[in-house]
Amino acid sequence: MRRFLLIAIPYAWLTVLFLVPFAIVFKISLSDYAVSIPPYVPQFDWAEGIMAFIRELDFENFVFLTEDDLYWKAYLSSLKIAISATFLTLCVGYPIAYGMARAPEEWRPTLMMLVILPFWTSFLIRVYAWMGILSNEGYLNQVLLWTGIINEPLTILNTNTAVYIGIVYTYLPFMILPVYSALDRLDGSLIEAAEDLGCSRAKAFWLVTIPLSRPGIIAGCFLVFIPTLGEFVIPSLLGGSGTLMIGKVLWEEFFSNRDWPVASAVAVILLLILVIPIVLFQRNQQKQAEAEQ
Amino acid sequence: MNRLSWFNTVSLTLGFAFLYIPMVILIVYSFNESKLVTVWAGFSTKWYGELLGNDAFLSAAWVTVKVAVLSSTFATVLGTMGAYVLVRGGRFMGRTLFSGMIYAPLVMPEVITGLSLLLLFIGIGIERGVMTIVLAHTTFSMCYVSVVVSSRLVTFDRSLEEAALDLGCSPAEAFRLVTLPIIAPAVISGWLLAFTLSLDDLVIASFTSGPSATTLPIKIFSAVRLGVSPEINALSTIMIGIVTVGVISASLISKQALVRQKRDEQAAARAQ
Known part of the structure; x- marks a missing residue:
């Protein structure tokens, strides 16, 4: 139990404050710009699930970067x-x-x-x-x-x-x-x-x-x-x-x-x-x- | 290899001149009377007085110290745990991911760390302020603490811990009475490193702070963008002074600890 806590606490901290933020950056890089707060249209909706996300996936921002x-x-x-x-x-x-x-x-x-x-x-x-x-x-x-x-x-x-x-x-x-x-x-x-x-x-x-x-x-x-x-x-x-x-x-x-x-x-x-x-x-x-x- | 050629002497002299002249100039000109920073007009300490009367700087300094103390303390606890897990954790699920997460923040560009944390805080709806800066600083500086502490743990003689356990200590007692005193210098230097990293940080703090919390680097950066100012020179001199005293006393303390450790070891060897 003690060993579990020892591993779990720093693990959880880094997952929430290091790994998850990267996932968010990646997600937002795939969404569209919008004049609002926060200024983007979320592309990923948990309710729709991953399949819908993949179907609507677009690399528009990345294309923009190359253009x-x-x-x-x-x-x-x-x-x-x-x-x-x-x-x-x-x-x-x-x-x-x-x-x-x-x-x-x-x-x-x-x-x-x-x-x-x-x-x-x-x-x-x-x-x-x-x-x-x-x-x-x-x-x-x-x-x-x-x-x-x-x-x-x-x-x-x-x-x-x-x-x-x-x-x-x-x-x-x-x-x-x-x-x-x-x-x-x-x-x-x-x-x-x-x-x-x-x-x-x-x-x-x-x-x-x-x-x-x-x-x-x-x-x-x-x-x-x-x-x-x-x-x-x-x-x-x-x-x-x-x-x-x-x-x-x-x-x-x-x-x-x-x-x-x-x-x-x-x-x-x-x-x-x-x-x-x-x-x-x-x-x-x-x-x-x-x-x- | 104790043969300093003329080439070695010249490169050492020029090298250290290059490292130190900019700071010396900064310190000297902080005592300049003139508002025009580059023109010497006599000795004066008036910019220090002006600095002490500047509430915006003082409150930013207070926020910075608060953030640095809190984040370096959390980072030391979490980082020491992380180091322990890395060195002694054995095998567990996701060990590779864990060590990756410990080492990655060390090489991550600050703009990316800052941006990603800001997006997280907005995503979960935390209001940005002192607390978010503390969370951000704790996260990247705990990795530095982990690296410092784990390098000490690797060279640590495990049989000392085992002896304590054999003599009836609980694992917690063995840690507190044997392991901690031995790794203490590394833990302290980890804390100091985390503290200065936090004092120093501009980019991550700019992303994760809100209008309610301005740290000293943010304040300095916005003042400095407009050009060189004598008040900033005075402030820099104070900060350089604090760091110099800190580093020199830390190295003296660790030197003393080394001497004491050697003496203890010799005494132990004689007793055998």
């Missing part, structure tokens, strides 16, 4: 931004993780805490901090104008460049930590062996260190890519009107246009796109866990 090229472009540009930002984060994060792994033993806990600390600080505040730096009269332009590197202030805020900077900045700890933990476990004698056998330092790094840190790189890339794809705060604060990201489109569809069926359809497709990287990520984690045992 209006705003959505196409938003998905593609989210994918493009997420992929490039992940790559940039890797390029920035890897040298930091590498430096941490080679730092003296007694520094490492402090360095580790310095990486984790920003992660605990409000996401919103960290994104907001860049608004003051990147704006036309912002600190970056002030410094660049003062040093005479540029004569005209650069327009960075409200462009995609600002979005990339924001993503790299906020997601950097997610990249550094898994890469660092992979590098930390790396056996230093392997590199010495490579060097003894005639590899240059750069070659040893390329042929030994990088391949052995691959699980960390893969984990870090997924940890950055997956949340970035549906990101809302960064494109809406740092991006401009030209920044198309699907999280922002969904938000506007819901709060500004109040078209719930289309917003739900946007969510369903985003989820379908995310299923692939999520499954791959879990495989990678499992493989790593098995390799450790």
